[in-house]
Amino acid sequence: MTRPGEQSESDLLRLTAAGDEEAFRVLYRQLQGPVFRFALHMGGSTAVAEDVTQEVFMILIEKRSRFDASRGVLKTYLIGMARHLLLRRFERDQRLVAFPDGDVPGGAPASSPGNHAIPSVPPQDPVRSENIQRVRQAVLSLPADYREAVVLCELEELSYEEAAGILGCPVGTIRSRLHRARTILAEKLRELRQPERRASAAGSPATPRGAH
């Protein structure tokens, strides 16, 4: 007899639809990670990511018949749903809170009461950890269209085709958004590293003028 952990996604879905709790648990454990991380990187808050993950799987419980396996795999369907919920949140929050960067339309909402920033993993190498934190901030400050491309293609390592399926746009659009996003990221990181370089230059023993 096949155990739920060894069954295909379609079998698990069928069993879930029939009320098999263990099948739902296996399906959830297989797919919650990508959904949660997508929401975390897009929303910049664990509280938002938890809410969105829960909402996505609630919809799966209540409206599982809407998933069409001929249009893609369940993972991309669920991430697409998470995206939809997040965009609605951003739209709503836009009227309530300010953006972290004033010049970033469609960016992630600033942390508001009840929102917890993404916890960083305990640093093993403080310099590396600081660098990763900078990259995370830079990603969060991207406009939503570009941030989606980075989160899907770079952080979740999906193919251009999979990302295009989630975002409902041509593959070429994903590629160009990703290129533009990377260009912006590179510029932002360059700017963020400047003060550090200036500080380290200022901290280094200066050569007194007229010493030579």
Next chain:
Amino acid sequence: MNCKEFRNVIHDLARDETPGDAALNSALLHAESCRACDALLREAEQLTADLRSLAAQHKSESAPAPVETALLEAFRQQHSHNSALRLRKAGGWMAVSAAGLAAAALLVVLLTGNPAGTSPESPRPPEAAPRESNRPVGPREMWADYTVEGETEAEAAAAFIPLSAAFDPSWLEGGAIVRVVLSRPAIERLGVPVNAGSNGEMVADMVVSNDGTPEAIRVVEWQVADIR
């Protein structure tokens, strides 16, 4: 390859995605001869490494256990609700069938003047029962919170303007009714007709399906724009 062409493929190079050997060689040759492009390529490669570090740091990130617990509880409730619903629907259809048979019998009596089965001619096929009785009896309690004074639940349901063909006011399975504040352009985008003189924002109750699709709307009040 010139600098412009190089910059078009720089992120492909940095992500190890090249359009082909010829393009790769051409790009690398250009980078060797152009210090500015070489520096940009190094920066793009560093970005790839940074993003991979970020991805690796969050690779094992997952929703906390209480989310799973809550979902499993919801799953159990949903499943028991579905079982009850199936029974209710089956009961409903049996009632509809019985009503249909009764209506057919009555029709035969009215048309022939004879009780059903006693006519020498074959009885006419039963006509469809009224549309209302064919509708499954759904959970209507949602409407109870959205009635105004003196309004019945049925009247409240009828007051909603459908935004989706799928909207059925007699059957609200899941979803929610939410109170929203909409600007005039937002209302127009939903396809709801707005009077020319209506300014400001509309406070409305909106029926939203579980997947977030707006299904129906009704105006609660208009808030006049604050003109200064």
